[in-house]
Amino acid sequence: MPQPSRPDAPGQDASTVTPVTARAHAFVDDLAAPQLSSGDHHHLARVLRLEPGSLLTVGDGAGRWRAARLTAGAAVEAAGDIRADAQPRPPITVAFALVKADRPELTVQKLTEVGVDRIVPFVAERSVVRWDAAKVARQSDRFAEIARHAAMQCRRTWLPRVESVATFDAAVALDGATMADRDGDPPTLAHPVVLVGPEGGWSARERGAEVPRTRIGEHVLRAETASISIGVLLVALRSDLVSVAGRSGAKGGQAAREASW
Secondary structure, eight states, rough: OEEEEEEOTOOOOOOOOOOOOTTEEEEEOOOSSSOHHHHHHHIIISSSOOOOOOEEEOSSSBBBEEEEEEESSSSSEOOOOOEEEEOOOOOEEEEOOOOSTHHHHHHHHHHHHHSSSSSEEEEOOTTTTTOOOOHHHHHHHHHHHHHHHHHHHHHHHHHOEEEOEEEEEHHTSSSSEEEEEEEEOOTTSSSEEEEOOTOOOOOHHHHOOOOOEEEOOOOOOOOHHHHHHHHHHHHHHHTSSSSOOTTTSSSHHHHTTOOOO
């Protein structure tokens, strides 16, 4: 019987491929017997135009993944051992006040792409958007699906945790929470949980919350821009992509646990 074609990219090998170097990355329920959802198989075969035999990686969303080959059906052929990536530390949380139109979906997508670990949408007192229970349930499912597809696109092995829509009081009570404010301190990994307010800003009651303040930038940002920006800043600190002022010679991520950027 003829062997299936193996149209891997030049230089790719199942023993050395990673989620970043593979032709695609997808999530499955069982790494021992990986099987794609019909939607994911359609995306890989029809949108990305991967042929049967193409090398990809599949993961469980909790850091475990393995190399595999696409087949003509939903099942994929395991092509490597199961590996595990450590969870990034400290975990980074961005909580954002709901805004209008499709900007909450954009926020979830981009926070996933930049590497944020937990995403918490919440309703602030000045939020224009007010969802009933049915809309909250639908949007929670929608946010989770957006995060999943964004994680596939950017090759994450750890799926972010996307919480259901919370109240401000619940969000500000998160362990280690800080609030975005132009008069706050620079971002630091000592405070990896940041709340970003709505377009109308924090109310007087919300400003009275006794939590630290974190400054994002010098300009007035749109709500979704502020959320994405603080996610980028905190992940850059954690990944040692930036250094900490006044701590030359020390790695940025380690020093940021003790000093501000």
